[in-house]
Amino acid sequence: MDAFLLADLVTELSPEVRFQRLVTSLRAHFRCGAVALLRLEQDHLLPMAVDGLAQDTLGRRFAIGEHPRFVAILNHRGVLHFRHDDALPDPYDGLLTERAGEAMPVHDCMGVGLHVEGSPWGVLTLDALEIGAFGSQAREDLAHFAPLIEAAVRTTRLEAEIRALRSARGALPAGSIAALDDDIVGQSDAIGHLLHEIDVVADSELPILLLGETGVGKELFARRLHRLSRRRERPLVHVNCAALPETLAESELFGHARGAFSGAVSERPGRFDAANHGTLFLDEVGELPLSVQAKLLRTLQNGEIQRLGADRPRQVDVRVIAATNRSLRDLVRDGAFRADLYHRLSVYPVPIPPLRERGNDVLLLAGRFLEINRTRLGVRSLRLAPEAEAALRRYQWPGNVRELEHVISRAAIKAVSRGADRNAIVTLPAGLLDLDGVAPLGAPDPVRPLAANARAAAAGVTLKTATEAGQREAIRAALDRHAGNWTRAARQLGVDASNLHKLARRLGLKQARSA
Structure with a gap:
């Protein structure tokens, strides 16, 4: 030892x-x-x-x-x-x-x-x-x-x-320090590569555009970018552009002078003033009105803001991190977003992977939310049943991490409200998760093999070849789901374990481990 x-x-x-x-x-x-x-x-x-x-x-x-x-x-x-x-x-x-x-x-x-x-x-x-x-x-x-x-x-x-130190020179291997960040939970390759990319670009002072579906945690990654930048000792100011009324968006971002409009009884600084020498995070930037986009472009180009109703511009030193769950390219095409602003914001786009592409990270995140709810509800121990873990892995998570958090919280509350003993170990079954479209434990997922067969048939492949390709994919998926356990994979696929081994050998699949 x-x-x-x-x-x-x-x-x-x-x-x-x-x-x-x-x-x-x-x-x-x-x-x-x-x-x-x-x-x-x-x-x-x-x-x-x-x-x-x-x-x-x-x-x-x-x-x-x-x-x-x-x-x-x-x-x-x-x-x-x-x-x-x-x-x-x-x-x-x-x-x-x-x-x-x-x-x-x-x-x-x-x-x-x-x-x-x-x-x-x-x-x-x-x-x-x-x-x-x-x-x-x-x-x-x-x-x-x-x-x-x-x-x-x-x-x-x-x-x-x-x-x-190597990261600042772009020499950091992907995912090497990802696990040392306690705010971001995940060990998948997808999250490792993302954190490596963020670590490299954080101190570059370039504008960053975070791209990702709703609920992937764009604000969390914006905070990491700021924390690793040279502006870390300065403020990080968050603006939800989707929540800004069109009539007040300009005033909120750039401030206004006294008397600029009815009710402006005093001069008021905007979010750019608050973020001076720091970072401004523009969440859902695609929702900004076109009239405000022009002023934002000027600020990005010249470092100048002009308060509504003021005569003179003011200099600011702000790094902008923007985020969106929409395609800005499509908005540009439709005339809803300025092309020049899009190119200015997307100097370095960073795609954030959806939860369905992060493998077993869903279980690590579930553990975080289980512990939060255990404390919140005063339960001795809170855990997932094996079939609940399998359901979490199979679900597609259209709402991503935010949806997972709500699913775990809702299931925990249901368990307690239905009489679970807070002084005992409370196990959440799959039924309490209320996940739509999840096949029951042990049932094969027919969608991916059938889709593969259909694509193969459309490409002119023989039915035998397409069928074997579908069988290979179904076996691989079952083995992945059960961590390489052939007995459990066979049970899920509804075949005898010995027959599954024979079929796998005939299909040329390598048996990584035996049950």
Whole structure:
């Protein structure tokens, strides 16, 4: 174990890979049910890597004040052991994969606080399902490993700082520091590439145009752009252009002089004044009236604003980040948006991927919203049933992250209102999610294979070839849904597992793992 930890210290790894290798190795060494590494962020603990816990655990933020075991670990120097009969509640009740959804009154736990450069960094926790699993030797082993674990954390921090410096020169590998941002939840390639792009362009001073569907979190990414820019110490001012009445839009953005219109009894600065030397975030910029677009273009070109009713222009130094869920190109074509303003705003367009393209990020985000609602509703533990997790993965999420948040909140409230015991582990079944258009668990999704067959037939491919292509796609989709488990994939597809293996061999599919 020592050799493994030391080898990883001298190998350049991403934070996700290093931390995951660490917890997986510790779980194997201690032969326990679960291991978790959590980073301290103000009054919360954020999971960095887990093994043996539900996948949505990575998206949760544990409020320290609500979990006395975390408080005890942070306040204790060295390894702290919790006996099976300890009265302090376990923050992972219902989250261990071996006992999903069950309370665990009989199990051993231990944890250790981690310090980097003399300051608390976080905690490492271990859970076992057997009484006495963590005896004196196990506790001595963890105390021995603790300095090496802290060294791994310190190495990861140093590497992140080096990558951040490289990022300014455009040399940062995609997704390498994505997991270190506690506001943005996700580990998919799509979100990793997006964060890399944002990290590179943040300090460029270029105007940025964020493109994405409703609910993808454009404001969140605008805040990251500002936080990583040289203007981070200056204000970030948010303007929802869709909420500005046409008659007041000019005054809101640029301000007005006294007497400029009826009711203007005093001079009033606008949002550009408020954002001077900082960043102005123009959300839904496609909704701006044409009359205001001309003045906005002048500001972007010359750094000048002119308050409504004023005689002289004023100089401002503002970086503009714009966002839209509409096609500005189409608006330009229809005459609803100025072409010159479009080209000025879209110097660097940044597309934000919809939730349906982010894979298992949906479960991490669900974990974040589950923990928020657990705290809000005063529930001991709140989790998803396996069929609910599958339904979340299959749903297309037209409303994206915002819709997911509402779905989880609504389901949690329904569960409590229907009599769920707040002092027990509350499991949300798929039925409470009210997701339209989701096939029941175990039912194959016929849409993608049929669509592939139809496209192939239209291209002149034989029916046999098209059918085999559809079978390959259906098998791949089932394996992806069940993390490579052939038995579960066969059950979903309605075939015998041995026949599925034979069919896969005949179709030339590589069996990544067997059940």
